[in-house]
Amino acid sequence: MLTVGPVDKLTIQRGASGEVKIAAQLQPGYHVNSNTPSEEYLIPLKLTWAKEPLQAEQVVYPKPQSEKYDFSPTPLSVFSGNFEVVTRFKAPADARNGPAIMNGKLRYQACNNKECLPPRTIEIQVTLDIQ
Amino acid sequence: MALLKLIRAAVWGGAVGGFLLWTACSNIPEAGFEPRSVKAAVKPENDRKTAPEFTLKDSNGQTVHLADYKGKVVLLDFWATWCGPCKVEIPWFMEFEQQFKDRGFAVLGVSMDEDGWDAVKPYIEDLKINYRVLLGNEQVSDIYGGLDSLPTTLLIDRQGKIASIHIGLSRGKEEFRNDIDHLLGASAASNGARTSLTAAK
Secondary structure, X not given: OEEEOOOOOEEEOOOOEEEEEEEEEEOOOOEEEOOOOOOOOOOOOEEEEOOOOOEEEEEEOOOOEEEOOOOOOXXXXXXXXXXXXXXXXXXXXXXXXXXXXXXXXXXXXXXXXXOEOOOEEEEEEEEEEEO | OHHHHHHHHHHHHHHXXXXXXXXXXXXXXXXXXXXXXXXXXXXXXXXXXXXXXXXXXEOOOOEEEHHHHOOOEEEEEEEOOOOHHHHHHHHHHHHHHHHHHHXXXXXXXXXXXXXXXXXXXXXXXXXXXXXXXXXXXXXXXXXXXXXOOEOEEEEEOOOOEEEEEEEOOOOOHXXXXXXHHHHHHHHHHHHHHHHHHHHHO
């Protein structure tokens, strides 16, 4: 339903910051709740990262769309189609030099106008070169 | 899309004896994307398959077996608190519970929430759900074909057989009501006919 494209390798200096873009693609006709759903009971899209080797300083989600669906009396805050989630990482000054992997998880819950699919989690790996 | 439909149909078909396979093949639009909605009318009695048995706990901690409901028409609704389309149907089902309970009808809502009763109980209270709510699990999901989409609603006849399956917000309230009324009426007529026959002997 939701797929994530290849993630670019991140080359980063110790003590410096760098960005990683996660490109997501959702099957036509479906939406996922944004990171700030309009209803309390809805499950937000959420990108989380491991605590090392880098520190995730900020996760920036796209601007949500406000869409009306048959099942909701009010528009919902959603993402659909292709969208990007950007993470700004910082490499600790004492990070180990060399290749490494940064692990993340993208959790989402998708629906179309008539039905919903159970929440899913996509495992994400970013290849690092820490210098 | 066609492959997805085939896989889904096959999974369901295996789990409930091909019932949905028949339904899906005859109802899913073939061209372009449309949200999938399976419009199943009540099946003739001879074509119905037995609903898979399960044992689950309700919101009061009581054990519930589907078999306990044999002799009643059951609306079995698989839903979740995070499912917007499910929320639309719940007030309908509350109305049906109230309207038909004295005619041998019951609604069973099976929540598929991963967070369990912590998520479900406040929701039951908020919506003032008047029918029995159970907490589903992976096993019940498996025996009912994976439950890839919610809501999934089954109408089960008095013999414990699946009379119709509805995936997604595919039917209106009145269509559900008509089907329930039909099952209750048909069963009553059928039981009545049998009673008359026995009495004649």
